[in-house]
Amino acid sequence: MIIRPSWLHFRESSRVWIEDRLRLKPLIDLLAKKLVPRHKYSFWYLFGGLALFFFIVQIVTGILLLLYYSPTPNTANESVRVIVNQVSFGWLVRSLHSWSANLMIATVILHLFSTYFMKAYRKPRELMWVSGVFLLFLVLGFGFTGYLLPWDTTAYFATQIGTEIPRSIPVLGEFIVRLLRGGEFIDEESLKRLFALHVVILPLITLAVVLFHLILNQVHGTSIPIGIRSLREPIPFFPNYLFRDAIAWIAALILLFGLCLIFPVQIGPKADPFASAPVGIKPEWYFLTLYQTLRIVPAAILGVNSETIVNVCVGIAGAFLLMTPMIDRKARMEQYSSGFTWIGVVAIFYVIIAISLAYLT
Amino acid sequence: MRDTLSQHANTFAGIPDIGTRITLFVVITFMLIVTILLVYFKMRESDDKKGI
Amino acid sequence: MTAQDKEISRRNFLSQALTGWISISVLPVLYGMVEYALPSKIRDRILESMHVAKEADLLVGSAKIVKFNKQAIALLKSEQGQVRALSAVCTHLGCIVQYQSDRKVFHCNCHGSEFDLEGRNISGPAPRPLQPFKVDIKEGDIIISRI
Numbered sequence: 001m002i003i004r005p006s007w008l009h010f011r012e013s014s015r016v017w018i019e020d021r022l023r024l025k026p027l028i029d030l031l032a033k034k035l036v037p038r039h040k041y042s043f044w045y046l047f048g049g050l051a052l053f054f055f056i057v058q059i060v061t062g063i064l065l066l067l068y069y070s071p072t073p074n075t076a077n078e079s080v081r082v083i084v085n086q087v088s089f090g091w092l093v094r095s096l097h098s099w100s101a102n103l104m105i106a107t108v109i110l111h112l113f114s115t116y117f118m119k120a121y122r123k124p125r126e127l128m129w130v131s132g133v134f135l136l137f138l139v140l141g142f143g144f145t146g147y148l149l150p151w152d153t154t155a156y157f158a159t160q161i162g163t164e165i166p167r168s169i170p171v172l173g174e175f176i177v178r179l180l181r182g183g184e185f186i187d188e189e190s191l192k193r194l195f196a197l198h199v200v201i202l203p204l205i206t207l208a209v210v211l212f213h214l215i216l217n218q219v220h221g222t223s224i225p226i227g228i229r230s231l232r233e234p235i236p237f238f239p240n241y242l243f244r245d246a247i248a249w250i251a252a253l254i255l256l257f258g259l260c261l262i263f264p265v266q267i268g269p270k271a272d273p274f275a276s277a278p279v280g281i282k283p284e285w286y287f288l289t290l291y292q293t294l295r296i297v298p299a300a301i302l303g304v305n306s307e308t309i310v311n312v313c314v315g316i317a318g319a320f321l322l323m324t325p326m327i328d329r330k331a332r333m334e335q336y337s338s339g340f341t342w343i344g345v346v347a348i349f350y351v352i353i354a355i356s357l358a359y360l361t
Numbered sequence: 362m363r364d365t366l367s368q369h370a371n372t373f374a375g376i377p378d379i380g381t382r383i384t385l386f387v388v389i390t391f392m393l394i395v396t397i398l399l400v401y402f403k404m405r406e407s408d409d410k411k412g413i
Numbered sequence: 414m415t416a417q418d419k420e421i422s423r424r425n426f427l428s429q430a431l432t433g434w435i436s437i438s439v440l441p442v443l444y445g446m447v448e449y450a451l452p453s454k455i456r457d458r459i460l461e462s463m464h465v466a467k468e469a470d471l472l473v474g475s476a477k478i479v480k481f482n483k484q485a486i487a488l489l490k491s492e493q494g495q496v497r498a499l500s501a502v503c504t505h506l507g508c509i510v511q512y513q514s515d516r517k518v519f520h521c522n523c524h525g526s527e528f529d530l531e532g533r534n535i536s537g538p539a540p541r542p543l544q545p546f547k548v549d550i551k552e553g554d555i556i557i558s559r560i
Binding site: 157160161164165175178179181182183184185187189273274275276277278279280281291294295296297298299300305306307 | 447450451452478479480483484485501505506507508509510511512521522523524525526534537538539540
């Protein structure tokens with residue numbers, strides 16, 4: 001007879017106690033029922049999970065920053081300095097929040113492009129795609145609203161520009177600008193508003209959309225690209241695929257710590273609303289394409305002013321992105337739609353050229 | 362109030378020097394790589410169980 | 414129409430009426446929330462004219478940025494001693510422009526728009542000239558007014 005140690009008994013009885021009360025088995029069975037296909041492009045499936053991981057890092061580090069941050073023009077820049085200079089590990093927490101934000105946006109963009117090229121948006125996953133595009137917009141919204149919070153010079157002008165862009169939208173433009181700024185100019189009201197957006201409004205909306213996105217993923221499972229004959233057996237999401245996700249997450253954590261420790265995030269001088277914009281001022285990399293577009297469009301083309309032209313282009317690009325699954329009729333019928341692949345390639349080229357030009361000129 | 366706050370904020374030289382940071386990075390990376398290995402073996406174990 | 418059909422259409426009517434009524438009731442709540450979020454106009458009350466600087470503070474051939482209400486204004490003293498006031502806010506997307514004395518232009522470091530000494534947009538994406546302001550000098554005090 002084998003004598004089992006008492007802690008094993010304890011572990012087993014607590015497992016039973018918890019299971020009797022939470023009834024988790026149906027949920028775990030459901031997760032195990034979902035299968036993740038294996039083929040030569042399976043690697044790209046990791047990026048959705050990675051984006052979620054960075055979002056979790058953002059929530060944790062964001063809550064920590066919230067303990068010290070103070071959203072008024074007189075104290076914002078100073079309170080960030082206090083976090084960086086005095087609070088134990090404050091510099092690390094701030095660097096983690098900033099670098100993880102960049103990595104989150106990068107993984108969301110990679111996830112979007114891989115989904116796009118694999119045509120994973122096709123029937124019946126249209127709403128997964130649409131909610132994913134909304135998540136991209138939300139993540140960019142986080143980047144934009146969070147950027148002002150340290151109240152340094154670059155942040156100030158970036159916010160001035162970003163909240164000025166909607167003005168040329170017909171009818172609603174003025175209204176949107178006033179709503180975002182809480183007045184005509186960037187001041188205390190604007191800081192408080194963008195702060196509220198960054199720490200309460202956007203997180204709540206994002207959590208809801210993420211939940212919707214994940215539930216749909218559970219309902220429809222992972223898409224297999226058109227024409228791929230998966231020879232190998234698919235693997236259950238729980239626990240087998242989750243282990244793979246976990247390895248990717250820990251590797252991402254190593255990258256994140258490496259970036260934070262080798263390139264800790266600095267803080268610029270306090271914003272002065274009555275000083276000229278500094279020479280060489282540039283937005284974050286994910287807004288460089290828009291920035292370069294704003295720079296090259298001339299003051300007027302055929303009597304239409306530059307801001308309207310850029311707004312219309314951004315509007316068309318956004319609408320195209322959202323409507324892709326509805327426009328791509330071929331993919332809906334499981335036929336390879338090379339036209340859409342080409343549009344994606346051209347978009348990537350435009351982004352690369354715009355970013356290079358923004359750095360070189 | 363504002364002046365004292367901004368003086369206060371700059372009193373300490375916050376971010377540690379590169380040596381300290383790299384040491385910290387080595388320690389963190391070591392911990393995480395061990396974690397990856399453990400998760401990897403756990404993954405193999407559960408894959409074997411299902412014949413993957 | 415059987416009794417069952419009547420029952421179904423009655424239930425249909427009720428659920429449609431309920432949905433419709435709730436949607437109508439939500440509208441005033443939304444309106445109230447948007448009105449609440451919109452800043453009140455009184456906060457942005459604007460003075461028509463203001464004393465902004467002393468003439469003695471201005472150097473010939475360089476620009477000084479002063480505060481007029483909440484707006485940034487560039488004061489420029491020409492070699493003939495004439496003082497000119499132009500909005501320093503770029504008409505493209507609202508950055509504060511920088512005066513480059515060697516080239517005699519206002520340059521916007523954000524997207525590269527340029528304006529000449531009259532405030533005319535001469536290159537870059539800026540769609541309009543810089544807004545001019547009226548300058549009065551009374552006993553060495555510079556007073557700016559909206560035109």
